[in-house]
Amino acid sequence: xxxxxxxxxxxxxxxxxxxxxxxxxxxxxxxxxxxxxxxxxxxxxxxxxxxxxxxxxxxxxxxxxxxxxxxxxxxxxxxxxxxxxxxxxxxxxxxxxxxxxxxxxxxxxxxxxxxxxxxxxxxxxxxxxxxxxxxxxxxxxxxxxxxxxxxxxxxxxxxxxxxxxxxxxxxxxxxxxxxxxxxxxxxxxxxxxxxxxxxxxxxxxxxxxxxxxxxxxxxxxxxxxxxxxxxxxxxxxxxxxxxxxxxxxxxxxxxxxxxxxxxxxxxxxxxxxxxxxxxxxxxxxxxxxxxxxxxxxxxxxxxxxxxxxxxxxxxxxxxxxxxxxxxxxxxxxxxxxxxxxxxxxxxxxxxxxxxxxxxxxxxxxxxxxxxxxxxxxxxxxxxxxx
Numbered sequence: 001x002x003x004x005x006x007x008x009x010x011x012x013x014x015x016x017x018x019x020x021x022x023x024x025x026x027x028x029x030x031x032x033x034x035x036x037x038x039x040x041x042x043x044x045x046x047x048x049x050x051x052x053x054x055x056x057x058x059x060x061x062x063x064x065x066x067x068x069x070x071x072x073x074x075x076x077x078x079x080x081x082x083x084x085x086x087x088x089x090x091x092x093x094x095x096x097x098x099x100x101x102x103x104x105x106x107x108x109x110x111x112x113x114x115x116x117x118x119x120x121x122x123x124x125x126x127x128x129x130x131x132x133x134x135x136x137x138x139x140x141x142x143x144x145x146x147x148x149x150x151x152x153x154x155x156x157x158x159x160x161x162x163x164x165x166x167x168x169x170x171x172x173x174x175x176x177x178x179x180x181x182x183x184x185x186x187x188x189x190x191x192x193x194x195x196x197x198x199x200x201x202x203x204x205x206x207x208x209x210x211x212x213x214x215x216x217x218x219x220x221x222x223x224x225x226x227x228x229x230x231x232x233x234x235x236x237x238x239x240x241x242x243x244x245x246x247x248x249x250x251x252x253x254x255x256x257x258x259x260x261x262x263x264x265x266x267x268x269x270x271x272x273x274x275x276x277x278x279x280x281x282x283x284x285x286x287x288x289x290x291x292x293x294x295x296x297x298x299x300x301x302x303x304x305x306x307x308x309x310x311x312x313x314x315x316x317x318x319x320x321x322x323x324x325x326x327x328x329x330x331x332x333x334x335x336x337x338x339x340x341x342x343x344x345x346x347x348x349x350x351x352x353x354x355x356x357x358x359x360x361x362x363x364x365x366x367x368x369x370x371x372x373x374x375x376x377x378x379x380x381x382x383x384x385x386x
Contacts, residue, residue, distance in 0.1 A: 013041075013110065014043045014110045015044065015108075015110055016043060016087070016110055016111075017037060017043050017045050017046070017109065017110070017112075017113055018045075018103060018109035018111070018112045018113070019031055019034040019045055019046070019047050019048070019079070019112075019113045020047075020100045020113070020114050020128075020132075021047060021048070021072075021115075022049065022096070023049070023071040023075065024115065025145070026144075029115065029143060030115035031078065031113075033147060033296060034079070034141075035083075036149050037111075037141075038084040039082070039083060040177045041177060043110070045086045045087065046089070046107045047076055047088070048091075048099065048100060049068055049071075049075075049089075049090070049091055049092075050092055050093070050094055050095065050096040050099035051065055051068045051092070051093045065091070072089050075089070076089045090103060090107075096128045097128055097131035097132050100112065100128075100132050101132065101135055101136065104136065104138055105137075109138055110138055110139075111140075111141060112136055112139070112141065114128070114129045114132060114140065114142055115145070116129050116144045116145075116290075117145075130282075133271065133282060134282045139170070140298070141296060141298045141299075142293060142296065142297050142299070143296045144294075144296070147265070147293075147295050148265045148295065148296075151265040151266050152178070153181050153264045153265050153266075154175045154178070154180045154181070154182045154183070155171075155183050155255075155258065155264040155266070155267050155268070156168055156183070156267075156268045157185055157187070157255045157267065157269035158185065158186050158228050159186065159187075160227065161270055163300055164269070164270040166270065166301070167269050167270045167298075167300045168184065168231060168235070168268075169235070170268055170298065171298075172242075174266060174268065174298070178266075181242075181243075182241065183242070183243045184228050184231075184242065184244045184245070185246075185255060185258055186224040186225065186244075186245070187246075187250075187251040187255065188217065188224050188248045188249075189250065189251055190248050190249055217248050220248070221246045221248055222246075225245075228246065229244050232244060252288035252289050253288075255269070255285070255289055256288075256289060256292050256294055259294040259295055260295075264295050265295055265296065267293070267295055267297040269297065269298075269300075270300055271299040271300060271301040286299060314346075316342075317343050317346040317347050320339045320342040320343035320346075321339075321343040321350070321352065323339045324336045324337075324338075324340035324343060324356055324360070325356050328356060328359060328360045331363070334364075336360045337357065337360050337361065337364070340356050341357070349380050351377045351381050351384075354376055354377040354380065355374070355377045358370045358374040358377060
């Protein structure tokens with residue numbers, strides 16, 4: 001009974017998969033991967049498409065929406081034809097990254113599935129995928145055009161960070177669901193002068209920089225391998241096909257090379273590595289790997305990063321509000337309006353900022369806009385009192 005309960009708990013880890021599509025062939029391939037994952041986990045799929053307002057410059061809005069509705073209906077039918085359950089399909093107007101991030105909260109998604117451009121193209125990741133990867137509060141699964149839909153081999157990139165520990169747990173769970181073999185790779189970074197100092201000191205100072213010897217690197221490799229083995233052992237999953245490897249090199253380069261050479265079907269890694277700055281939302285290794293994906297890749301991060309992100313966004317909102325109010329008092333209304341709008345982009349119902357914006361419009365001569373904003377601020381305050 002306990003084993004069955006544990007199995008149910010694992011399957012509940014992913015209940016809602018948000019699949020974002022732009023109706024390209026790459027997106028259709030990512031949709032097939034999302035469907036396969038949904039069937040394996042029992043999750044439901046929500047499909048979302050953002051009709052970018054920029055498109056209005058190319059064709060009328062009603063044509064854009066009619067086109068989008070048609071292809072969204074077709075995409076939904078294609079996913080359902082695989083046997084995967086589609087709970088909803090959503091069409092929103094706006095910038096794709098913002099629409100996707102907003103929809104994550106609205107549908108309570110546990111995972112986002114996105115397509116990428118071909119790695120042969122410049123900027124193989126794609127702007128939308130990169131922005132979502134940087135800001136998503138849930139794991140992001142990136143599916144390149146050549147990714148296999150059959151997951152037989154899973155590779156987990158592991159360091160000593162919190163997000164890597166989270167990645168290892170998820171890699172093991174995915175391997176179990178797909179009946180796949182799991183390999184865990186730990187790369188000891190071979191430090192160069194710039195890694196040690198953070199900058200290049202020039203030829204005259206090179207002799208003063210201590211570069212680790214081969215023996216010291218070997219010691220780090222053995223230590224890393226033992227650490228990974230102990231972490232794998234703590235998963236308490238006897239019988240699973242798991243292998244461990246530690247090597248020295250540049251992490252991103254080694255991970256990409258091994259994933260390609262070993263013909264892995266899924267790569268799992270932390271989106272944020274061992275950084276002193278918690279406000280780094282996408283680590284250097286994760287970014288380089290995401291731009292050169294040899295297979296589908298799942299990116300995860302730990303909760304501390306999201307707390308830091310929330311704190312930073314609140315600070316940014318407060319900073320724009322204070323600056324906007326100051327500029328209004330200095331009668332620099334155009335700049336004040338810009339700052340206050342940035343504040344409200346983060347917090348649309350922040351009444352003090354709405355009131356300041358109303359005053360800035362009134363002083364600029366836009367009485368109708370000022371009146372509407374003043375009414376909105378009163379309504380917000382009335383609702384909050386209740």
